Amino acid sequence: MKKSTFLLPVLVLAVIGVLSSIFIVDEREKALVLQFGRVVTIKEDPGLAFKIPLIQQVVRYDDRILSRExxxxxxxxxxxxxxVVDAFARYRIVDLGRFREAxxxxxxxxxxxxxDSILRAKTREVxxxxxxxxxLSSDRAALMARxxxxxxxxxxxxxxxxxxxxxxxTDLPQANLEATFARMRAEREREAADEIARGKEAAQRIRAQADRTVVELISDAKRQAEIIRGEADAERNAIYAEAYGRDPEFFEFYRSLNAYARALKGENSTMVLSPDSEFFNYLKSSGNSGSPAN
Incomplete structure (x- = not known):
């Protein structure tokens, strides 16, 4: 009974010691076994590994590719x-002993x-x-490689x-960015003003050309109207002359009727003339129809 009471704690301690001496290395990590801060073993392959309990400790590091902003x-x-430049790097721990030492x-x-210090210095240098x-160009792979x-x-x-x-x-600093935007805005406003001025000049030129065309068209129309009117007057006079040649007395009668129509209008019906004026020859009746009175 005394013997089993003594063996049970020893067995428990032995199991605890065995379990604490075993550690597992994942395939995504590497491990260092340290003894009083000194590297004893580097475990890079995944699987089971051993250490001395209480005396040695295990420090794990990521074996994957890491990113750093x-x-x-x-x-x-x-x-x-x-x-102003932002960058990021991808890196990996490849020498665990040197890494721990550094x-x-x-x-x-x-x-x-x-x-960070290394990347900043090299970025500024390159x-x-x-x-x-x-x-700022899209083809800057060579700079990143450098x-x-x-x-x-x-x-x-x-x-x-x-x-x-x-x-x-890759951007301009805020102050420079605002100044650049202001300069770009001023440049665009100047270009807009130039375009407006050119547009006004072109509009004035087109308007002047249109006015000139209107004057030319009106002048040409008036000239043609005068020509047509002159030809019509000439034709009218020829007809009058022909009619007069055929029957002078009828022509005189027709002209007198036109004179009466123009003279005896409603607003112009008062005339002061001698009764025996020739103007009234065709208004007098002598008994012979169609002939003026003697």
Whole structure:
């Protein structure tokens, strides 16, 4: 009875010791076995692994490709046109021993802070060696490759591999952006004013041409009307002459009737004439119809 009472705690302690000495490494991570802060074992393959309980501890790190956002930074290209650039990088821990030696207990946060400094320095160096047009163009893959290649060596000292660097956004600073918008607005307003002035000039030219055409058409119409009127008068006179030649007395009678019609209108019916005036010859009756009185 005493023997089983003694063995049971020992067995429990043994089981606890065995369980605490076993750890599992996931396929998405790497692990370091530390003893008093010193690296004893690096476990990179997934599966079971062992450590000394209480004395050794396991520190795990992500083995996947990680992303790091690089906050906005202001750069000055060759043409002194300041720009604000956002970037991000993709990286991976490839040398776990060197990584632990470089960052210590700071872990991934300290490593990303160091990586930020490297990327910012290389971004300013590369983008400062070209013009702003090269940076703002759609074909800037070569610039991103230069930033990545320049960061690789320094990142390797941290046990990191920089896989890719991308420029997300490239803008003017807010003050410069507002000034640029104001300049663009002024330029568009100037172009609009030029277009309006050219439109008014063209309208005035078209209006003057239309007025000239109207004058020419009216003048030509009047000229043709005068010609037609002259031809009509000539034809009328010819008819009168022919009629007079055929019967002069009838022609005289017709002309007198027209004179009476014009003279004896309602608003002009008062005349002061001698009774024996020739004007009334055809109003007198001598007994011979159609002949003037003697």
């Amino acid at each position: 690089v906050g906005p930074m202001e750069i000055t290209p060759l043409d002194d046109r300041r720009l 960052v210590g207990a700071g872990g991934i946060d300290f490593a990303e802070s160091r990586l 983008l400062g060696s070209v013009s702003s047009n090269d940076i 930033i990545r290649d320049g960061s690789v060596e320094e990142a390797r000292d941290l046990g990191l591999q920089v896989i890719d660097v991308r420029l997300k956004r």
